[in-house]
Amino acid sequence: MPGVILIFISALFFPGIILRTKSIASGRKGPGIFQPLKDIAVLLRKGSVFSGTTGIIFQIAPVIALSTLVCASLLLPFANQRSLISFGGDFIFFAYLIGLGKFFSIIAALDTGSSFEGMGANREAFFSMLIEPAFFILMATFAMFTGHTSFSGIFNHFFLTGNDYVLIFSIIGIFLFTQIAMVENSRVPVDDPRTHLELTMIHEVMILDNSGFDKALIHITSYLKFAVYGSLMYNIIVPSGWNIFLHVILFLAVQLLFAVAIGLLESFRARNKMNKNPKYLLTISAIAWISFVIVLILTNKLTV
Amino acid sequence: MVLTYILLISVILSFGVFFIPKSLKYYFTLAILGAGIAATTYWAILLYVQDSGADDIRIAIPLLQRSFPLVIDRLSAFFILVINITSLVGFLYAKGYLKPYYHEKNALRFSIHYFSYLWLYLSMIFVVTIRDGLFFLIAWELMAVSSFLLVIFEAEERVILKTGINYLIQMHAGMFFILTGFLLVSRYTGQMSFDALKDYFSGNPNFPLFLLFFAGFGIKAGFIPLHTWLPDAHPAAPSHVSGVMSGVMIKMGIYGIIRVLAALQSDLLITGIFILAVSVISGLFGVMMAIMQHDIKRLLAYHSIENIGIIGIGLGLGVIGLSTGNTVLSLLGFGGGLLHVMNHSLFKSMLFFNAGSVYTVTHTRNIEKLGGLMKKMPYTAGLFLIGSLAICGLPPFNGFISEYLIYAGIFTSLPSADLIHSIMFLLVITGLVLIGGLAIFCFTKAFGIVFLGQPRTGEAESAGEVSRSMLVPQLLTLFFILLIGFGSFLVVKPLFETVRVSFNLPGTDLAGSGYLTNLAGISLLGGIFVLITVALLVYRRYHLKSRMVTTGPTWGCGYTAVNARQQYTATSYSYNYNHLAKPLLQTRKVMKEIGEEEIFPGKRAFKSRSEDILKKILIDIPVDWISALLKKIAVMQTGQIRHYILYAFIFMLVIFLLTCLKLI
Incomplete structure (x- = not known):
C-alpha cells in the first residue's frame, strides 16, 4: 500500500519538476513547480465541448486509460513488501493493461473523424507496437536472472542472487525503462509535447478535441505513467530490505532524479525525424536482446 | 441410450429438410440441431462432472452390429463444447442474416443450405468422437463437402463458385496426406485408427509421419504456408458460415494435430x-x-x-x-x-x-x-x-x-x-x-x-x-x-x-x-x-452535470469545410506500417501517369492492392506453369476421330511391346 501512495504522490510533482528543469536548463524563469497541478485544477473547473462526430468511445476512453494505470500501479512492489496484488506473470498483465488503455485512446482519436487525429492515432499505434518487445525481453532477462516471474518476486530477489554483476542489469534496466517511458509518454526523441504543428505531433494531436474533465484525466494518466516507470526503476536500483524510512526517501529521490533526467534529456536532445522513429525503436529492442545475451553469459548458459 | 437414439434420429431426420415447406425449414433444422447439441453437450458435461474416474464415454450405435463406437474422452468433450456453442449461435444468427435471401432463392437452395449446415455440425461431432481411421476420414470428407456447399450459397457469382472449388480441391489435397498417414500406420500395425498411432510411433521414426499428418491437418487449420484457401473462402461464405468455419471448423485441424501429438513417443x-x-x-x-x-x-x-x-x-x-x-x-x-x-x-x-x-x-x-x-x-x-x-x-x-x-x-x-x-x-x-x-x-x-x-x-x-x-x-x-x-x-x-x-x-x-x-x-x-x-x-457524469457541456464541430485546424471523405482512411492508417513491412508484403499500385502532352489531364483512378506472396509462389505460379504445360499437350486434342484411333493403336502397340519384353 505505501508503494501505491508514494507513486501517486510522486506523480503529483513529476511534471512540475520536468518543467522546472527544462526552464532552468534553457535559462528561462519558467513556471513554478505546481503549475501543472494548477492547470489540472483549472481544467477540472471548466466545462466541456464535445465534437458532434464523437460518441460514447470518446467519452469513456480517458476514464479507461486512467483506470488501467491505477490498476497497473497496484502491481508494483515497494521495499521488501509484496505489491497489493501479486501473481506469477503479473508483468504480462501490466503490459497488456497499458495496451488496453492505449487501444481506447487510439480509437477515441479515430472517433473524432479528424484526419489530424487519425494520423496521431496511427503513429501512436505503430510506435507503441514497436517498443513493446523491449519491455518483454527485459522482463524475460530479469526473470531468468532472478528465477522469479512476478514483479514482487523479481524485484525482491534482484540483489539477492549473489551475482556480482547485478549492476549491469541495473544500468541496462534504467536505460531501457527510461527509453520505454519516454516513448510510452510520447516525449522526446519520438514525440515532442511542445510542438505546435499538428502534422508533427503524435500524442498531442490525438487529444486535440478533449477538453475539461477528460483532458485533466489524460494529463493525470500521463503523470501517473511517469511515476509508474520511475517506480520500476527504483526497484532495480535500490535493494529491498532496508529501513522503511530510508526506502521512502530513496524512492522519492529516484523519482526526482528521473524527472530531472527527463527534463535534461528533453532540453539537450532533438526529436527524431518521424520516419527515423521505427529504426530508433527497434534499436531499443535490440539493446534489450543484448541484455538477454548478458544474462545468458552470467548464468553460465552461454560459455565463451 | 436415449441420447444415442436422439443423435441417430437427428441423422436420419436431417434428410427431412428437403420435404418440409419452405417457411418451416428453418425451424425444422433448428429442432434437429438443437437435439444434437443437447445430447452431445450432456455427454460432454457428464464426463467433466462425474467422479467415477472413467476417462471416456463409449457410445455404441444400436443398429450397427459392427462397432463404430463414438468415444468421448475429455479432449473430445472439450471440442464438442467448442463446436456446440458456436454452431448454435451461428444458426440462430442465420435466421436474420438469411432473411434478405428468402425470396431470392428457391426452396431447394435453402434445403441444401440447411442440410449442409446440419451435416457440417454432425460431421464435426463425428470427427472429434470417432477413433477409427476409416470412419474418421469419411466424417472428415463429409465435413469438407458440407462446408463447400455452404460456401457456395451465392453460387450465381462466378468468383464465389471458383473460390469454393479451390477450397474443395485444397481440402482433398489435405485429406490425401491424412489418408497416407493412416495407411502407413495400418501397414505397420494392421489397424487403422488413432489408437494404433502409439504402436506405430513406438517402433518407427516419429517426425516423418507427424509431418505427413501435420500437412494434412494443417491445411484445414490454415498454418502458413498451407493457408491459401482461407482468406478467399471465409469472405465468400455467408457470415454465419464464415463464423462457424473460422471459429470451429478450422479447429478440427488442431484437434487432429493434438491427437497425433498425444501419441508421439520420440x-x-x-x-x-x-x-x-x-x-x-x-x-x-x-x-x-x-x-x-x-x-x-x-x-x-x-x-x-x-x-x-x-x-x-x-x-x-x-x-x-x-x-x-x-x-x-x-x-x-x-x-x-x-x-x-x-x-x-x-x-x-x-x-x-x-x-x-x-x-x-x-x-x-x-x-x-x-x-x-x-x-x-x-x-x-x-x-x-x-x-x-x-x-x-x-x-x-x-x-x-x-x-x-x-x-x-x-x-x-x-x-x-x-x-x-x-x-x-x-x-x-x-x-x-x-x-x-x-x-x-x-x-x-x-x-x-x-x-x-x-x-x-x-x-x-x-x-x-x-x-x-x-x-x-x-x-x-x-x-x-x-x-x-x-x-x-x-x-x-x-x-x-x-x-x-x-x-x-x-x-x-x-x-x-x-x-x-x-x-x-x-x-x-x-x-x-x-x-x-x-x-x-459515475463521478465523471456527476462532475459534468454541474459544468457547461456544449457540442461543436471537430477541430479542423482552422479549416471549416471538412467533409467525411477527408477523414483518415484505412489505407492511410496502414501507410507507415506498409513502409516498414515492404520487403515482406507486396503492394501493387495501378495508376496512369500524367503524360507530358496532356495539358488538361482527364479523370484519373488510383488503385492499390496487396497480394499474398506465399499464395503467389505456392499456388498461382505452379498452377500457371502446369496449365501452360497442359496447353502444350493439348495439341494432341485435334478433334479428328482418326487421330484418336491412332492414339489408341499406339497405346496398344506399346503395351504389346512392353509385355513381349517382359517389362510389365
Whole structure:
C-alpha cells in the first residue's frame, strides 16, 4: 500500500519538476513547480465541448486509460513488501493493461473523424507496437536472472542472487525503462509535447478535441505513467530490505532524479525525424536482446 | 441410450429438410440441431462432472452390429463444447442474416443450405468422437463437402463458385496426406485408427509421419504456408458460415494435430521446434497480411491464421515441455493452446457475425466505404468492440487468459532452460509480443474506420441497427467471453485436467494449483479494474452535470469545410506500417501517369492492392506453369476421330511391346 501512495504522490510533482528543469536548463524563469497541478485544477473547473462526430468511445476512453494505470500501479512492489496484488506473470498483465488503455485512446482519436487525429492515432499505434518487445525481453532477462516471474518476486530477489554483476542489469534496466517511458509518454526523441504543428505531433494531436474533465484525466494518466516507470526503476536500483524510512526517501529521490533526467534529456536532445522513429525503436529492442545475451553469459548458459 | 437414439434420429431426420415447406425449414433444422447439441453437450458435461474416474464415454450405435463406437474422452468433450456453442449461435444468427435471401432463392437452395449446415455440425461431432481411421476420414470428407456447399450459397457469382472449388480441391489435397498417414500406420500395425498411432510411433521414426499428418491437418487449420484457401473462402461464405468455419471448423485441424501429438513417443524436440517455427511465422504473417486488407471479412480471415499461430505456439511449447520432462510447460502450453481454441471460436465467430450484420445493412464489406456506424448500430458496434479487445488479447477479456497461460509457461521455464531453449523461448516471446502489438494496430484500424468518425458513403449514412434475432443469440457468446475473462480459474481447472489425461502427464496438482491462484489474481485485478472504471465514469457524469457541456464541430485546424471523405482512411492508417513491412508484403499500385502532352489531364483512378506472396509462389505460379504445360499437350486434342484411333493403336502397340519384353 505505501508503494501505491508514494507513486501517486510522486506523480503529483513529476511534471512540475520536468518543467522546472527544462526552464532552468534553457535559462528561462519558467513556471513554478505546481503549475501543472494548477492547470489540472483549472481544467477540472471548466466545462466541456464535445465534437458532434464523437460518441460514447470518446467519452469513456480517458476514464479507461486512467483506470488501467491505477490498476497497473497496484502491481508494483515497494521495499521488501509484496505489491497489493501479486501473481506469477503479473508483468504480462501490466503490459497488456497499458495496451488496453492505449487501444481506447487510439480509437477515441479515430472517433473524432479528424484526419489530424487519425494520423496521431496511427503513429501512436505503430510506435507503441514497436517498443513493446523491449519491455518483454527485459522482463524475460530479469526473470531468468532472478528465477522469479512476478514483479514482487523479481524485484525482491534482484540483489539477492549473489551475482556480482547485478549492476549491469541495473544500468541496462534504467536505460531501457527510461527509453520505454519516454516513448510510452510520447516525449522526446519520438514525440515532442511542445510542438505546435499538428502534422508533427503524435500524442498531442490525438487529444486535440478533449477538453475539461477528460483532458485533466489524460494529463493525470500521463503523470501517473511517469511515476509508474520511475517506480520500476527504483526497484532495480535500490535493494529491498532496508529501513522503511530510508526506502521512502530513496524512492522519492529516484523519482526526482528521473524527472530531472527527463527534463535534461528533453532540453539537450532533438526529436527524431518521424520516419527515423521505427529504426530508433527497434534499436531499443535490440539493446534489450543484448541484455538477454548478458544474462545468458552470467548464468553460465552461454560459455565463451 | 436415449441420447444415442436422439443423435441417430437427428441423422436420419436431417434428410427431412428437403420435404418440409419452405417457411418451416428453418425451424425444422433448428429442432434437429438443437437435439444434437443437447445430447452431445450432456455427454460432454457428464464426463467433466462425474467422479467415477472413467476417462471416456463409449457410445455404441444400436443398429450397427459392427462397432463404430463414438468415444468421448475429455479432449473430445472439450471440442464438442467448442463446436456446440458456436454452431448454435451461428444458426440462430442465420435466421436474420438469411432473411434478405428468402425470396431470392428457391426452396431447394435453402434445403441444401440447411442440410449442409446440419451435416457440417454432425460431421464435426463425428470427427472429434470417432477413433477409427476409416470412419474418421469419411466424417472428415463429409465435413469438407458440407462446408463447400455452404460456401457456395451465392453460387450465381462466378468468383464465389471458383473460390469454393479451390477450397474443395485444397481440402482433398489435405485429406490425401491424412489418408497416407493412416495407411502407413495400418501397414505397420494392421489397424487403422488413432489408437494404433502409439504402436506405430513406438517402433518407427516419429517426425516423418507427424509431418505427413501435420500437412494434412494443417491445411484445414490454415498454418502458413498451407493457408491459401482461407482468406478467399471465409469472405465468400455467408457470415454465419464464415463464423462457424473460422471459429470451429478450422479447429478440427488442431484437434487432429493434438491427437497425433498425444501419441508421439520420440523426436519430441524437433517436432516442438518445428511447430513453434511454423506457428510464429503463421502468427506474424497472418496479422501482417490482415493489416493490409480492406475487406472486413478477409481481414478477419487473416486473423484466423494469426490465431492458429498462437494456438500452435501453445502446442509447440507443450511438446517442448514433453521433450524435457517439464510438466509445467506442457500443462501451460497445451492448456493455453486449447483455451485459445475455445476463445478464438468465441470472439472470432462474434466478429464474423457482426461483420455480417454490417454487410447486411450496408451491402459492402469494404471498410473504406463505411464509417460512423457506432451511432447507427450501437449494439453491433459494442459486440464488435468486445470481440476486437478479446482478439487482441487485452484484459479483462478471454483472449488474455489463453495468451497469459502461454506467456506464463515460457517465463516459468526460462530460468531452468538451457541455451538453445532460452534463445528459442525468447524468440517466441518476441514473436508473441509483436503479434499482439500488430493485432492492436489492426483492430484499432478495423474498428475505428468501420464504426467511428463520420459515414464515408451514403450506404453507411443510411444504415440502421439489425434485427434482434441477429443480436440476441450473440449474448451467449458474450457470456462465455466474460465467463472465461473474469472466471478463468473456474474454467482452467477442467482444462488442465483434460491436458493431463490426454498427454499422460505425471503428478496431480504440482503445477496446476499455483496457476489457479495466479488466475484468481487476474480475476481479482480485472474486477478491480471494472470497479475503478465504473466509479470514475459515475463521478465523471456527476462532475459534468454541474459544468457547461456544449457540442461543436471537430477541430479542423482552422479549416471549416471538412467533409467525411477527408477523414483518415484505412489505407492511410496502414501507410507507415506498409513502409516498414515492404520487403515482406507486396503492394501493387495501378495508376496512369500524367503524360507530358496532356495539358488538361482527364479523370484519373488510383488503385492499390496487396497480394499474398506465399499464395503467389505456392499456388498461382505452379498452377500457371502446369496449365501452360497442359496447353502444350493439348495439341494432341485435334478433334479428328482418326487421330484418336491412332492414339489408341499406339497405346496398344506399346503395351504389346512392353509385355513381349517382359517389362510389365
